[in-house]
Amino acid sequence: MVVDDEPGIRSGVKRILSGHSVSFPFMDDDYGFELGEASSGEEALEMIKANPPDILLLDNKLPGITGMEVLEIIRKSHPDILVAMITSYASIEVAARATDDGARDFIPKPFTPAELKASVDLITKQFFLKRITRTMKEEGKKIRYQFLSVLSHELKSPLNALEGYLVMMKDRELGPDMDDYNQVLDRSLQRIEGMRSLIMDLLDFTKIRLERKEDKIERLDLEERAHLAISTIKPLAIQRNISIKYEGQGDLFFEADPIDLDIMMNNLLSNAVKYNRDGGSVELQLSKQGGKMEIAVQDSGYGMNEREVSQLFQEFVRIKNKRTKGIAGSGLGLSIVQKIAELYGGHIRVESEPDKGSIFRVILPVQ
Amino acid sequence: MSEMKKKILLADDDPDQIFQVSHHLKKWGYDVVAVESREEAERYLQSECPDLAILDLMMEEEDSGFILAYRIKQCEPQVPVIIATAVTAERGISFDISTPENKAWIKADHYLEKGFRMEELEIIIKGLLK
Numbered sequence: 289m290v291v292d293d294e295p296g297i298r299s300g301v302k303r304i305l306s307g308h309s310v311s312f313p314f315m316d317d318d319y320g321f322e323l324g325e326a327s328s329g330e331e332a333l334e335m336i337k338a339n340p341p342d343i344l345l346l347d348n349k350l351p352g353i354t355g356m357e358v359l360e361i362i363r364k365s366h367p368d369i370l371v372a373m374i375t376s377y378a379s380i381e382v383a384a385r386a387t388d389d390g391a392r393d394f395i396p397k398p399f400t401p402a403e404l405k406a407s408v409d410l411i412t413k414q415f416f417l418k419r420i421t422r423t424m425k426e427e428g429k430k431i432r433y434q435f436l437s438v439l440s441h442e443l444k445s446p447l448n449a450l451e452g453y454l455v456m457m458k459d460r461e462l463g464p465d466m467d468d469y470n471q472v473l474d475r476s477l478q479r480i481e482g483m484r485s486l487i488m489d490l491l492d493f494t495k496i497r498l499e500r501k502e503d504k505i506e507r508l509d510l511e512e513r514a515h516l517a518i519s520t521i522k523p524l525a526i527q528r529n530i531s532i533k534y535e536g537q538g539d540l541f542f543e544a545d546p547i548d549l550d551i552m553m554n555n556l557l558s559n560a561v562k563y564n565r566d567g568g569s570v571e572l573q574l575s576k577q578g579g580k581m582e583i584a585v586q587d588s589g590y591g592m593n594e595r596e597v598s599q600l601f602q603e604f605v606r607i608k609n610k611r612t613k614g615i616a617g618s619g620l621g622l623s624i625v626q627k628i629a630e631l632y633g634g635h636i637r638v639e640s641e642p643d644k645g646s647i648f649r650v651i652l653p654v655q
Numbered sequence: 656m657s658e659m660k661k662k663i664l665l666a667d668d669d670p671d672q673i674f675q676v677s678h679h680l681k682k683w684g685y686d687v688v689a690v691e692s693r694e695e696a697e698r699y700l701q702s703e704c705p706d707l708a709i710l711d712l713m714m715e716e717e718d719s720g721f722i723l724a725y726r727i728k729q730c731e732p733q734v735p736v737i738i739a740t741a742v743t744a745e746r747g748i749s750f751d752i753s754t755p756e757n758k759a760w761i762k763a764d765h766y767l768e769k770g771f772r773m774e775e776l777e778i779i780i781k782g783l784l785k
Binding site for chain 2: 444445447448449451452453455456461462471475479
């Protein structure tokens with residue numbers, strides 16, 4: 289909106305800005321302008337009340353209340369409106385006062401079309417940045433909110449199950465014989481185990497949500513970490529007759545926080561075992577090539593279709609199908625691995641085929 | 656003469672919920688058809704219709720329960736549907752079916768928050784099967 293008592297200025301601004309558009313490399317669409325006009329401060333305030341503009345070009349010297357007074361009023365009532373002052377005597381004093389009051393720019397009068405356009409471009413840019421930061425803040429809030437609410441859901445389900453079983457036992461629902469409660473007790477213990485692993489994963493998650501700690505970084509022999517991770521997972525694998533093989537190529541030293549590497553390898557290996565068939569195999573391969581360290585874990589398990597792969601890295605998402613039924617997990621493991629990889633400037637890739645198995649590759653740049 | 660047992664469809668992907676609720680339903684004298692997914696429930700609904708359904712909201716999809724409720728009402732509008740879920744207002748979705756707007760699109764006769772007491776469920780079922 290342009291506010292000026294001189295009709296010539298108003299029509300001039302209108303002529304210059306009609307057909308003018310502002311574009312930014314990061315924006316999909318150009319921004320054009322729709323112009324409203326007012327010949328006095330009073331008229332402008334009325335119009336702003338009814339339909340506030342995004343940008344206000346405001347003359348200081350107006351017949352009734354001055355531009356500075358208009359600026360003061362709308363700074364309180366409409367703080368989102370970006371204001372450029374038009375003034376014939378752009379004195380330092382007026383400039384300083386208007387800046388204090390929230391004006392974004394000055395357009396000296398008389399101005400050339402190019403000067404006006406430059407000012408409007410600048411202010412449009414500010415308008416955009418403001419809008420973008422606002423949506424980003426809102427989205428950040430939404431993500432945190434969602435995380436917490438899903439978390440409370442995930443923690444409540446096992447509690448409900450446990451409570452239900454305890455009430456059944458208290459009321460002797462299955463009769464007086466303790467032997468009839470074996471299934472109830474086994475399931476209760478399994479749900480407790482599931483909740484424990486969720487809490488452990490959550491602790492990992494909060495750890496990596498924080499900054500990477502530079503003082504914890506050491507030169508690690510990844511082969512050593514790999515053997516450590518394999519020995520952690522081995523008991524689980526033996527129960528299901530799954531073999532775990534290791535293969536390492538070349539120099540396998542890498543600078544990192546050992547905890548981060550352990551979390552990544554343990555998560556990948558335990559997934560490879562959990563989502564495998566009995567008697568299957570898992571292979572952990574380490575290699576360093578072309579400035580990149582690759583940790584690859586291949587399994588002979590269930591594999592996934594494209595849709596399942598696309599959901600894989602969302603927090604708390606667990607692939608639900610007939611074969612994954614009954615497998616305990618928090619749905620946090622892979623998001624944790626991904627977050628850690630990103631912390632080191634790396635990424636994770638997955639190739640998978642239903643019924644054949646999957647390969648997860650963590651690729652980290654070598655510093 | 657004994658009355659025909661009423662048949663209740665129970666759909667929930669949590670095996671513990673199935674175990675606990677089925678146990679009580681049978682104790683109260685109902686026949687139970689328990690399924691662990693929307694897909695399984697839909698297969699059952701193709702050939703039969705229960706006298707009442709207790710549906711978990713989130714199974715394969717976030718709104719599996721709503722989809723099933725809709726299907727049931729489509730074939731047998733008088734079959735009462737209870738939606739039971741642990742999803743509450745914390746997820747930003749509040750399923751209060753007391754308001755007319757929600758009642759219009761949520762095809763359920765009762766909404767239960769998981770962690771409910773079995774006595775509560777018994778009263779609700781009795782009320783709906785009257």
